[in-house]
Amino acid sequence: xNKIRKQRLFNVFLIICVSSLGVFxxxxxxxxNLDYFYTPSExxxxxxxxxxxxxxxxxxxxxxxxxxxxxxxxxxTDFENTIExxxxxxxxxxxxxxxxxxxxGKIRDKTLIAENIFAKHDENYMPPxxxxxxx
Amino acid sequence: xxxxxxxxxxxxxxxxFLLSFIFxxxxxxxxxxxxxLVSRVFSxxxxxxxxxxxxxxxxxxxxxxxxxxxAEHSNKxxxxxxxxxxxxxxxxxxxxxxxxxxxxxxxxxxFKLPQADLLKAPSIGILSFIxxxxxxxxxxxxxxxxxxxxxxxxxxxxxxxxxxxxxxAIHPPFLYxxxxxxxxxxxxxxxxxxxxxxxINWEKIIRPWxxxxxxxxxxxxxxxxxxxxxxxxxxxxxxxDPVENVALMPWLAGTALIHSLYASxxxxxxxxxxxLLSISVFSLSLFGAFIVRSGIIDSVHAFANxxxxxxxxxxxxxxxxxxxxxxxxxxxxxxxxSNLIKPKSKESFLSINxxxxxxxxxxxxxxxxxxxxxDFIYEExxxxxxxxxxxxxxxxxxxxSIFLVFSVGSLWQRSSKLFFIYSPLSLSILLSIFIAxxxxxxxxxxxxxxxxxxxxxxxxxxRYLLLAINNISKxxxxxxxxxxxxxxxxxxxxxxxxxxxxxxxxxxNIKAGDSFQDDMYTFNLLDFDLINxxxxxxxxxxxxIKNNDASEQVFYMFPEKRKYFIRxxxxxxxxxxxxxxxxxxxxxxxxxxxxxxVVNIQYNYFIRWIWISAIIMCLGSLMAIKERSVKx
Numbered sequence: 001x002n003k004i005r006k007q008r009l010f011n012v013f014l015i016i017c018v019s020s021l022g023v024f025x026x027x028x029x030x031x032x033n034l035d036y037f038y039t040p041s042e043x044x045x046x047x048x049x050x051x052x053x054x055x056x057x058x059x060x061x062x063x064x065x066x067x068x069x070x071x072x073x074x075x076x077t078d079f080e081n082t083i084e085x086x087x088x089x090x091x092x093x094x095x096x097x098x099x100x101x102x103x104x105g106k107i108r109d110k111t112l113i114a115e116n117i118f119a120k121h122d123e124n125y126m127p128p129x130x131x132x133x134x135x
Numbered sequence: 136x137x138x139x140x141x142x143x144x145x146x147x148x149x150x151x152f153l154l155s156f157i158f159x160x161x162x163x164x165x166x167x168x169x170x171x172l173v174s175r176v177f178s179x180x181x182x183x184x185x186x187x188x189x190x191x192x193x194x195x196x197x198x199x200x201x202x203x204x205x206a207e208h209s210n211k212x213x214x215x216x217x218x219x220x221x222x223x224x225x226x227x228x229x230x231x232x233x234x235x236x237x238x239x240x241x242x243x244x245x246f247k248l249p250q251a252d253l254l255k256a257p258s259i260g261i262l263s264f265i266x267x268x269x270x271x272x273x274x275x276x277x278x279x280x281x282x283x284x285x286x287x288x289x290x291x292x293x294x295x296x297x298x299x300x301x302x303x304a305i306h307p308p309f310l311y312x313x314x315x316x317x318x319x320x321x322x323x324x325x326x327x328x329x330x331x332x333x334x335i336n337w338e339k340i341i342r343p344w345x346x347x348x349x350x351x352x353x354x355x356x357x358x359x360x361x362x363x364x365x366x367x368x369x370x371x372x373x374x375x376d377p378v379e380n381v382a383l384m385p386w387l388a389g390t391a392l393i394h395s396l397y398a399s400x401x402x403x404x405x406x407x408x409x410x411l412l413s414i415s416v417f418s419l420s421l422f423g424a425f426i427v428r429s430g431i432i433d434s435v436h437a438f439a440n441x442x443x444x445x446x447x448x449x450x451x452x453x454x455x456x457x458x459x460x461x462x463x464x465x466x467x468x469x470x471x472x473s474n475l476i477k478p479k480s481k482e483s484f485l486s487i488n489x490x491x492x493x494x495x496x497x498x499x500x501x502x503x504x505x506x507x508x509x510d511f512i513y514e515e516x517x518x519x520x521x522x523x524x525x526x527x528x529x530x531x532x533x534x535x536s537i538f539l540v541f542s543v544g545s546l547w548q549r550s551s552k553l554f555f556i557y558s559p560l561s562l563s564i565l566l567s568i569f570i571a572x573x574x575x576x577x578x579x580x581x582x583x584x585x586x587x588x589x590x591x592x593x594x595x596x597x598r599y600l601l602l603a604i605n606n607i608s609k610x611x612x613x614x615x616x617x618x619x620x621x622x623x624x625x626x627x628x629x630x631x632x633x634x635x636x637x638x639x640x641x642x643x644n645i646k647a648g649d650s651f652q653d654d655m656y657t658f659n660l661l662d663f664d665l666i667n668x669x670x671x672x673x674x675x676x677x678x679x680i681k682n683n684d685a686s687e688q689v690f691y692m693f694p695e696k697r698k699y700f701i702r703x704x705x706x707x708x709x710x711x712x713x714x715x716x717x718x719x720x721x722x723x724x725x726x727x728x729x730x731x732x733v734v735n736i737q738y739n740y741f742i743r744w745i746w747i748s749a750i751i752m753c754l755g756s757l758m759a760i761k762e763r764s765v766k767x
Contacts, residue, residue: 070642
């Protein structure tokens with residue numbers, strides 16, 4: 001009886017140790033993989049470290065898209081400020097001037113070097129923060 | 136008029152389920168006639184749901200646009216197949232389908248379970264309560280019978296063209312069948328907890344139901360992943376989107392459940408844990424339904440936003456889960472067996488893997504919920520990308536394959552000696568280290584998780600190969616169903632690793648008449664075809680591709696860009712050339728002012744094998760249903 005108790009206590013102790021270690025690693029992974037979401041105005045104010053990947057959401061500014069070979073340069077706007085985005089690759093089908101877009105990448109001199117461009121699967125989509133500020 | 140009949144049947148069904156639930160609460164003191172009545176009333180309720188749904192399908196085929204839901208999600212010009220599948224393309228109809236499947240599973244269960252079964256009346260009662268709750272949700276917050284008055288529109292809306300696809304049309308039904316199928320384990324085990332009669336052999340009853348549910352959920356997830364791959368043009372098969380994660384959680388829990396069921400039917404020690412798992416799987420399905428339908432999470436899959444729906448689902452799921460867990464807590468002292476799990480026994484390894492699976496579920500759930508929590512506390516928007524999930528899931532997959540391999544040669548309820556010089560375990564570890572090192576040496580440039588994945592995949596394959604050889608030469612016992620499923624898992628791990636490690640893409644600029652050469656193929660862009668279809672215009676590129684090696688094999692590929700008339704939506708149809716070990720995947724990008732096109736060429740290694748391995752796992756599980764589970 002006593003022996004079983006002891007063994008059981010030891011097992012519980014072991015499980016608690018292992019799971020807190022697990023939780024620690026999970027939280028650590030979580031914290032190093034957070035992608036912050038900004039509007040262009042917020043990017044200009046915020047102090048974003050150069051090696052941090054962020055998401056910028058807004059509308060593709062009219063007449064700002066410039067294609068050169070496989071490179072694309074365009075501006076994201078929240079109707080107050082704009083941020084220039086550089087991207088190399090195939091842009092999504094739903095990417096259009098004047099419609100919503102989210103760009104993901106790192107900031108260099110007030111320019112986003114994008115690794116990914118997302119356009120929503122919905123033509124009525126408004127990036128969340130803009131919807132709040134305009135509505 | 137016909138719509139009203141269908142509506143009437145559904146309302147009556149909800150009344151019958153309520154009745155069946157009330158009767159079942161009266162059967163606490165055994166009353167045989169009342170128990171039969173519960174089962175009968177329940178059957179009628181289910182049949183009424185089926186009749187109502189068949190009429191609704193008929194209305195949809197007839198394009199009855201006086202019904203708002205059909206008018207908004209279907210169209211006269213659609214093929215019959217897509218008219219039917221349009222029913223589950225949005226919230227109301229897919230909830231209807233969810234209820235139909237709940238009734239279908241429950242009615243099968245009701246039909247199969249002998250009347251003499253002690254838990255029949257209470258478990259049918261619980262099922263009635265669940266279906267009743269969902270019917271009330273459907274009828275009051277998301278009625279699919281809302282009419283457009285006074286005049287019905289002449290034609291419906293247009294369905295998003297990327298959703299008009301056979302794989303996508305059958306993907307939700309499989310997924311729902313899987314989600315909902317775990318309701319049987321939930322209801323029967325909750326009934327067991329309420330009765331508290333420990334001699335009841337519930338493992339045997341719920342095992343086949345859970346296996347079938349697991350197979351269907353696996354097929355559903357696989358179909359979704361396959362569709363995303365060929366249709367969305369990103370060339371990926373899994374995106375760690377919140378809604379994918381929400382399907383992954385019950386899948387992980389279901390996997391743990393079907394393993395634990397096996398263990399607890401052989402050794403008493405895991406019984407309490409298995410019951411908790413059976414409650415968790417369905418709870419995670421409910422959680423998924425809540426996440427997807429409340430619109431609290433931003434996802435490509437999310438349905439329209441409605442806080443009222445979210446609140447109802449949260450309350451209803453809360454009642455189900457909390458009451459079930461309360462009974463669990465009450466019965467737990469009796470369930471805990473006095474035997475400890477022996478170290479190095481089969482169930483000890485199984486328990487470790489159970490803990491690992493729960494860790495994975497917890498990590499995925501945290502990933503889904505953390506943006507919400509963060510927004511609530513700091514009022515900042517964040518998202519959690521694939522790197523988070525990969526960092527967590529890769530080591531868990533690695534560790535659990537190692538414990539899986541340990542468990543293969545071990546014995547139930549006994550410590551087993553696993554490591555000796557010529558043991559199959561040592562041999563398989565050595566061989567897979569050798570293979571992993573060989574691949575690492577060949578590649579020069581690699582990452583640790585890649586080698587880890589290759590190692591664990593081969594470890595599983597080799598261990599089961601040795602087992603099979605042993606079986607043939609020494610006529611030893613050999614669980615074929617388990618072996619086949621786990622071989623599927625081994626192939627899955629290898630394919631995922633190779634796909635992630637070796638696949639690459641190129642973005643090129645090319646114009647008609649030009650060619651592009653890399654170290655494997657030469658791509659000649661011959662010309663473009665303009666095609667006018669009924670509902671879209673299309674521009675189709677014609678590539679002639681030549682293999683650079685000695686075979687000089689030649690083939691054509693036709694990536695395409697379409698513009699649909701009604702929505703003005705542009706879609707890319709990627710061209711895919713399938714070879715045994717890799718796909719060539721070409722997507723047409725934009726046309727530049729100087730006549731050049733942006734073209735994306737991807738080499739996706741082993742991607743087919745990911746889906747093939749899912750099929751192998753399903754086949755193995757199918758065999759496991761047939762296998763008679765041996766009672767201790």
